[in-house]
Every structure is written in structure tokens, then in C-alpha cells.
Amino acid sequence: MSVHKSSIISKLGVICSSYREELLKQNYENLDREKSQVSRPSFSITNEFILRFNQTQDPAEEEELLEQARKYILRCKRKLGLKTLGSGRHVHLPTAWTEVIYLAQCKGKIQDEALNMLYASLDHASFGYDQLPALFFVAESILYRLCCDAFKKTFLYSVEIKLTKIGYLIFLRLFVFFLHGHLESFKEHLLRLHPYLYALSSSEELYHKYPNIFSNVQFILKTSEIMWKRELLSESVFIPVENEEDFGKINSDTEHLQFNLGGYKVSHLLWHCVAAWSCVQNNSPQLSKVLKHLISHKMQLQKECWLDSALALLVIGEAAKLNMACLKTLMDLVTDFLSSILSIQIQGECCNVHDFSWYWIIVYTYTTIIAEICLYAVTSDLRKTAFIGFCDCKSSRKKNSLMSTSEEQAELQEASILSLFEYFSSKISDNCDQVVWIGYYGLVYNLVKMSWELQGDEEQYGLRNMIWQTLQKTKDYEKDTRIQNAINIAQAELNDPTDPFTRYSTKVPPHVGEEVFSKYIGWRIANTLSKLLFPSLDVHVVTLKKPVIKYHQRKYPNEKQESMKKRVIHFTLREYPVLELPMFPYPDFFTKADKELAKIIDHHWQKEMEIRQKEEAMYEAKELHNKEIEKEIHFQEIMKKREEKLHKKTKPYELPLRAEVISLERK
Template sequence: MNMPVKNSPVSNPFGVISSSYYEQHLRFNLQNLRERKNDKSKPPFSITKEFILRFNQTKNPKEKEELLNLAKKTLLRCKRKLGLRTLGTGKHVHLPTAWTEIVYVAQCKGKIQDEALNMLYTSLDHASFDYEHLPALFFLAESILYRLCCDAFLKTYLYSVEIKLTKIGYLIFLRLFIYFLYGHLESFNQHLLRLQPYLYALSFSGESYDKYPNIFSNVQIILKTMEIICERELLSGSFSNPVENEKQCDNIDSDMGRVQPSQGGRDVNSLLWHCTAAWTCAQKDSPRLKKVLEHLLFHKTHLQTKCWMNSVLALLVLGEAAKLNMDCLRTLMDLMKDFLLSIMTVQNQKEKCKADDFSWAWNVVYTYVTTLAEACLYVAISNLRKTALVGFCDCKSSQRDTLLLGKSEEQPELRNTSILGLLDYFSSKMSDNCDQVIWIGYYGIVYNLVKMSWELQGDEEQDGLRNLIWQTLQKIKDHEKDGRVHIAINIAKAELNNPMDPFTSYRTKVSSNARDEVFSKFIGWRIANALSKLFFPPTNAHILPSKKPLIKQDGMKHLYKRQDSLKKRVLRFTVRKHPSVSELPMVPYPDFFTKGDEELTRIIDHHWQKELKTREEEYAICEAKEGKDKELEEKNRFREIMKRREEKLHKKTKPYELPTRTEVIASEKKMTQNRESYARNSLYEKDQDSYMLEKISSN
């Protein structure tokens, strides 16, 4: 596993999942789908174990082409069911069935496998939270863990498909953790027990993945998530000692930071609660945001707690708020600066280092680097993007030679925790025996810079940002001699499915499929939205519907009567506007004053639109009047010109206009008459002259 990465997913033959549980699960989903359609249309083709074996083993070109066409049709059907273009919403979308089918399709080798995993990753990134998704999520979790433990560990090389599997597993278990906070996993003990053997095997993957922090971070989050969930859910069951359960649950509660109660019955630390409050205020542009951020900084020490899963969620949520507001971005960077300074101070003191174990701290640092890279790409304002990349400090030292990475100079202080600021700080402290936080933080920055450069390809508006990132990577490639940093570049290239060098192919356009899996664009927003609904629940709606308990037949009449009486009181919340849980508003319902402000804003906007319409009409009338005046002025001017022309030339025709036929004939007659009269006059004058000459001569 410590050997170089192979980019081609074709050379990674995953085994076929032959468990009867999977087949029953797929048959159950397909049967439900047929029942919903009332047997009007049956699916023309379904992925089966026999099809997968034929697809992977056949050598007949004609049969291979037929199977490939069938697999492509299945992918298109799954793509529609996943709702990739509509963020997982629509009447044609059914995520549990689509997830199950896509897992089966992903067992086919080659491009089909690669595209299926990309589709699954994209769907898990942007899909909403729904209680009905839980069985399918456990099915996905078991499938991904099966592939990692039973297939990937047996390979001598690290494959690009393996990277995708860990990223998909990261999204799955993040979602399960949110359901755990809601208290929805109590009835899924059997599913959790089925995951135990795979998690136990995955816990021994440290030696295989310790050189690849991007993969190891996903694995650690999977293991930490299930450690918290299983210890709370499984130990609280009836199959163990209740006294020991209470003690162990108390220990878990102390790790979780039991401060803020929630409706789901799970408690979280104050830092996560305040980060969620900050995101809620940033969404509504509330004036209380500054106070929330001030209180948030009082709980910055919670970032150093050993139960770092809450810290990861807090950074994800605050990172989403930082995409909207500069104050939130400043708070996020201040949190990480304080965390790094505290960790490095403790690591330098050998006595405290024995008492405090911060071997987990690199997970928090790596999550922060990834969150900041996503914020740099997907912020709402360009000023936020610049700050995330360069920082708030205008000092020349922060931008001085970040690209040069000179290690012979004095080691700089941690001035800011922007991307380039951390690059300058970590690169100056890199050595063969440096702390784990240092080299993993440096690795994470280089790895994410390569992905950012790839994501920005083809975006002409961000050419300046991409050129700066490209120059930084070029300097790293030329001056960095540490092999671990070059591994980060190779891993990023393999993950992007690009065998070419990103330093020479920067003008190449990237396909949409390759871009979809670079970063998780929506999972942070989905988590922040779900936690906001949990900590600040609205009055009339829940983002995750409650579980449906079994009801005895004896009490059905009483229940129906009670429900009928409640319907008359409660069903005022307009089902037409919210036909499904997934279409509920993404922001908590506002309070009375916020509603008043929104209503006043709506009234002002309405009157302003009327005023604009009136002004437009007046402007149109003025323009029409000015046009008529100009036209009349032109006519009068033309008449004056024609009048002067007629006086001078004695012509009534317009310039460059031929006269009519009658006028020509009249003018010709007039000319002939003039000629005749002139001739008669000239003859008469000649006769007179001759007469006078004769008279003179006679005298």
C-alpha cells in the first residue's frame, strides 16, 4: 500500500458483493418501486450478480459492447433517479433505490465504475437529510467498508478508486452522525452490529494510509464517528451491564461536552452550538451576529478537546458561515491561529506533552485547510476569496516570499492562518523529524492547491487567482525536496483522473464530470442547515421526520379521533407550499420582529416597483414627445430650404429629384415658344438694319 499511485481505475478489480443481504435489499427496493408504479411499467433491465460477472469476465468484443450499452442505460436511469441536476429533488427522484442500484453498477470495471462512484459521491454531497434514507445509508456504509477491507487492503498499490471510496465513506458517516445527534439510530442496532467487523479491520489501516493524510483523515473520521455512535447506541442496549453502560455513557457525555440540550436527545459542546448560531445569523444577515461571534471566541478552548469530532463539525459549519460574512471568516482564522499556537506550545514542552496527547490534532488542522480551500473557491464576495488566500495582514512579510519557501532564513511567526500564510509557516518548519501537525498541514495545503488550480480551469473571471496558485505550485515543485510533499501532488493528480502534469496542462479545459468530485460543495451547508433545525427548531416543521412507531389495533379508534381533533387546530401550515419534507425551507422560521422587518421590506419594495413603473411611463411619454418635436422641427427646416431653393432656382422639385413627364413636356413647349419668338425678333431686327443701310446709301 505504500507504493506509488496508479491512476487507472480499470486495473482495480473489485470483487462482486455476493451477500444475500444485498440481493434481498435490492429486490425489496425494486419491488417497492414497482408497487409505486402500479405495475404499469417494469424496468427493462436490472443489475444482477450474473450481469456483473459477465461484464467483468467476458472477452467477446460484441458481447462486451452490448453489456456496456446496457450498463450505460442503467447509469442514465440512476442519474435521473438521483436528481443530479436538481440537487436531489423532484418527482422522479428516489434516492434509496438509486443509491442501491448505483452501488451494484459500481462493481463493473472500467469507466462505468469510475462514473458510478462519481455520481454516488455527488449525490451524497448535495442530497437532503431524510429519515427514510437511513436503511439505504447503512447499506452504502456496509458496501463501502466491504470494498475497502476485503478488496483494497489486498492490493499492493494504492488505486484512485480507493481514494474515491474513502471520500464516499466520509460523506456517509458524516450523515449518520447527524442522524445520531437527532436520536434516530436507536432502532438500528442490528445495522450497527453488522458494521463492527469492518470497522475493526479498518482500524488497522494506519500503516497503509499514514503517508496519505487526505485518505487517512477520511478513515479517521469514519472510525471516530462510529466509535461515538456505537458506544452510545450499542452500550445502551439490553445485552450488556446497565451499570457499566451508565458509567461509559457518562464518559462519552463528558467527551461530547454536555452543554446545550437538543430535541434529539444528544448533547454537543458549546463551540458547535455557537458556530451553528453564527451560521444561522449569517444566513439571515442578523445584527446579532457580532455578539454571537464574541461569545463563540470564549469557547475556543473546546477546539482542543480530545473528542475532536465536534471540532470537525464546528469548523465545517463556521466555514459555511465564512463563505457569506467577513466577520465569520475572521473568527474562523482566529480560532485556528489560537489552536495552532496552543498545540505547538504544548508540543515544545516535554513535561506537558506526556500529560496531554495531541496526536489527533492533525485531523482538526487538515479539516480546517480543506474548509478554507472550499471557502476560497465558493465564497459570495471576491474580497472574501482574497482574504482566505492571502489573509487580513497587509505586511509585506506575509506575501514576501511565500512562493520562495526559503528555509535558510529565520523561522517566521504565525501571522495569519490564510492559505498562503499557513504555507509560509509550515514550509519554514518542515524537516525529517518535524511534528505530525506541521507536515500534514503542509501536505494538506499543497494537495488542496492542486485541486483548486484544477477547479479554476476554464473560469476566465478567476484567472488572477489561478495564476497565483499555479505560480505557488511551480515554486513548490522546483524548490521542495521533501518526498512527502511530492506525494501530495501525485495523489491529487490521481484523484483528478488526470495522468498529465497540472503544471504544463494549465490551459486544458476540464470536463464537468471531473469537476464534480474535486470538493464537497454542499455537505457543509446541509449539515449546518440540519444542526440549525436541531438547535433552533421551528414551530411547524422538522427537517428530519420523526420515526413511525408501531400502533396496536385496539387503540386505533382513539388515535384517529385525537388526530382528527388535532388536524382542525394544527393543519394551518399549507401543505401545498411544502408537499414533502425535502422541500422545506432551508432557513429556520423567523421570529416576530424579523417577520415585521420582512413585511415592511416587501411593502417598500412593492411601492418602489410602482414608482419605478410610473417613472418609466413618464420617461416613455417624454421620449415620444421629444421625438415628435424633432420630427416637426425637421419638417419646418426642410420647408425653409425648399422655399429658398424655389426663390433662387425657380424650381419646386426636391434636390436630386427628376421632374414629372407633364412638367417636362410643358417646359419643352415653353422652350420652343421662346425660341420661335427669339427667331422672329432676330429676323425683324435684321430687316430693320438692312432697311436703314439701304436708306443711308441712297442719301
């Protein structure tokens, strides 16, 4: 689990050392000012308390400070609303997030518990405009801990894994606010993040062997780059210029295939995934048509704008937890993606033109999503299908043995966990493709966490037993150090003294440990994007901005309602005889929603079909022109050979001149 962090440490130390005291002081003053405006109590977690907690050597004082820190933990849990999914009168997320991030500076178990609480809250909390200042403060604190503390350690620590997971959730939330256009007044906050993001861009040498950490880092950098370019109208300096140019070229090529949303172009793939999720939520009969259109955009997974693809998989993964057709669509998308990219890379086609270094992010993202479906899908059939697959996998399970010494490589049949496990394990080698070993790494890493999550659950005993058998074979027979690292890192992240490979089941008491997977953030993202892209489907559209409630409106609500009732105008048919009654009852809300969704989908589908027809016509015309040129070249070659052999310039089907015929007869 150790990785030596070499020359980058001095570079990062120079970048970040001058920021700590100044930024913490400024953030503390800003938060105090914001809290005074909303009439909230001041923080009781002070810098003096944190210093005393970390530096004391007196056992009595240490016990007293530990007891005080536990009281702070209990109060933060109540403010975060961990048992009520972040809702309730006692919940105030901005204050609680700030208190928890301060409390996370304490050493030992208090730090671990504070980070676990923050991760759980960021996972399940709803979106609110008033959260943005606290989100930026927490983002700055997390990036500081990564760049100025974690990078200076000579070994990899489990705290780094937690920090990158929290950073992923924070920047995912900031990106959703960005899509809504709410970051215009937070340009200064984005500027303050810039030094840390520049330092974080140098972390590839540190984390490239650990895809679970490096994928979160890449997501933070990509979302930051987009928000930086759109909000500050400046090119990002913490992303390589080559990748930025390629990204621009591909965007210009696919401009007509994207939706413009607040200055950001949302791909058709993401749009159709959100549409599918909306159909599942509203029980719409248009789902099959939407999924058919979604499959037609499967090639967009191979575009370099991988952020949209990752969000699309996240949204359709949430729909797959509820619907079997969506699960099949998700698995078909990834199966086609893997087959296409591996065949291209094996053949070596276009390797000089396109950069395949980002493909692993899509594959690793999918391994996490399919593991979450196995755990949290609403029915046992969905969970079983995600793990085993749609086909009869009895023979597949017999083949899934690392003890086999045959060199035959398995074929990719579908994107279930067992099928992918068999496929990647058969192709793993020292010189294998990056997608192969990272996909294998992601499966093993998530299987360890799934086994830990299912401890003590008697209803899921069969699934946990299959997971245990698969992991046991990997542990006993897989010699690749990268895959062994996946097991070690997952165990270290869980920080669980119990060996997950023991043959006896362990009873786990409730509310122990941390959340190993994101249970709610996918649903929050899908719900928010559906309201943003399809506002007509919901009569009561909830905006992210907090409504302003005036004092007199709160004080006299009944009088306002009575005055509005008096203004209602009543009329009868006798007064308006021209009015005709409808022959059929008015459609309900869901019928209207289905019709609106069908209109939107048909409109965009017709536009896309027109574009495709034009492209096909241009392509056919170009092919026809190329064939005519080839025929002309071929004919000229034939004539040249005929002239060399027969010394004649006439065509084979042409008669010679009359004078030539007479001369030939005389001869």
C-alpha cells in the same frame, strides 16, 4: 504513490471473506422487499449482468454490455437528480443509490463514473428518513470494498480515495440522523457494520502517510463508535481502550460545558457555530455577540472530543462563505489553536498526560475548509481574504519562496492559505511535528485540486495563477517525499491526463470529471443542525421523517380546505369593546426570530458566567491558601537559619526576656 501493504492483508481477509455472498444476498432481498412496499420497479442491474460485464472476452458482447451500462448510467443520473440538486418528481434517491452501488462493481470507466455520481449525490442531496435503509446498504458495500478488496492490493489505488470520500459523506449523514434520534430501529444494521469497522481500525499502518485518506477513515471510526455506544449500549471493540478511557475522562470534566442532545453531549463551540450560521442566514443583528461568545470557547478546540470541533469548523466555514466577520472568527480560532498546540509540544509540557495524536485531524480539516472558501465564497473579497489574508501580504508573498537558503523560521500571523503555507514550509523537516507536515500536506493537496477546479475560468485567472506559482515552487524545490506524495496523490485522484503545472490554460468542457470538493454537504449539515438546535426560529420546521399522506386526503384536497374555511370565527370591535388596538404594528418574523435567539443566547451565557465565577472564586481561594503555605514555609526556613547563626529562638522583631538582658549587662 505506492505503499506496500504487509501482514494486515491476511488478517483482513480472514475477517471479511465469509461475509460477501451472504451479505449481498440478504441486502438484495431486503431491498427488494422494501421496494415492493413502496411500489417501485425492480432492479434491472443484476448480478448476472455484472459478472458478464467483468468476465466477457468477446469484443462484440463487450461493446453491447458497455452500451447497456451507459443506459443504466443515464437512468441513474435522472433518478439521482444531479442537475436539480436531488429534487424533482423523477428523483428517488434510495433506489438510485442502490443501483449506482451495484453499477460500481463493473470495471473500468463505468466504475469511476458510478462512484463519481454517488459522491456528487451524497454531497448535495437533502436529508430524508426514507433514505436510511439505502444509506446503511451503501455503507456496508463501501466498507466491504475497502476491507475485502482494496486492502488486498499491494499498491494504493485512486479508487480507495473515492471510497473513503464516499464513506465520509455516508457516516456524516448517519451521524446527523443519529442526533435526531432516528437510528433506534436500525440496531441490526449497525451490528452488520461491526466486522468491517473492526477491520478498518487496523488500517493505520496502511494510510498514516496519506492524511487525505486517513482523516476520512478516522471520521468513520469515531462516528461509528459514538453511534455504537449510544444505540447498542455497548462498548466499542474496534477503538483502542486507552483512547476510549481518555475520552470519557475529558467528557466528565467538561460535562457542565455541553448540551445534551438525544443522549449525545454537544459542545458549546459547536452550538455557537450553529447559532452564528443561523444569524447569518436570518440577517440577525445578534451576530457580533454570538461571535464574541464563540471566541470565548476557543479552548474547546484543544479538547479530545475532536468530532464536535470538526463539525463546528464545518458549520462556521459555511457561514464564512457568506460573511467576513465569520471568516475572521474562523481564522482567529485556528491561528490560536496552532500557536497553542505547537508551543505546548515544543516546550514538552504535559506530554505524558494528554495525547496529541488527534490534533492533525483538526488542522487537516481546516485546510480543506479554507480551500472550499477560496473557491465557493459568495464574494471576491471573501475568496481573496481566505487565500491572502487580512493583512498586507505583499512582503509575505516575497518571503514565500522555497528558494531561500536562510534558516529563519516564519511566524504564524494568521490562518490564510499563504500564511499557513509560508509557516509550514519553513518548519518542515524529517523530525518535525506531525501537525506541521500534515498541515503542509493538506495545503499542497488541496491547492492541486483547486488549480484543477479553476481550469478554464477566466474570472478566476489571477487566483489560479497564484496557486500555480505556489505549486510550481513546491514541485521544484521541496525535497520532502511526503509533500511530493501530496501532489502525486491529488493528480491520481483527479485522474486527469492534463498536467496542472503547464503554463497554458486548458478549456474544460462542462460536466467533465468528478467533484473534487464537497460543495453542498456543509450547507445541508448547518441547515439541519440549526433546525434541530433552534426550532423556534423557523415557523415551518421540517422534520426528517416523511409525512404520511392518506389516500382520501390526496384525492379530495379542495373539499378539506372549504370545510376548514367555514370553521373560521370572525368578530368585530363592536362585539368586543374591551379589545384594545396596539399602538405599534406587530413585529415581523425576523424580529421575533432575533428576539428568541437573543433570549436563548443570553440564558446560556448567564449560566456559563455563573459557572465561570464559581470556578474563578475556587481558583482564587486555592491560590490564596497556597501563598499562605509558602509564606509559612519561607518564614520557618528563615528562623531555622537565624537559630543556627545566632543561637536564638526569638523572632527578629521580639525583645528578649528581662533576665537575659540583665545577664548581658553584667557581662
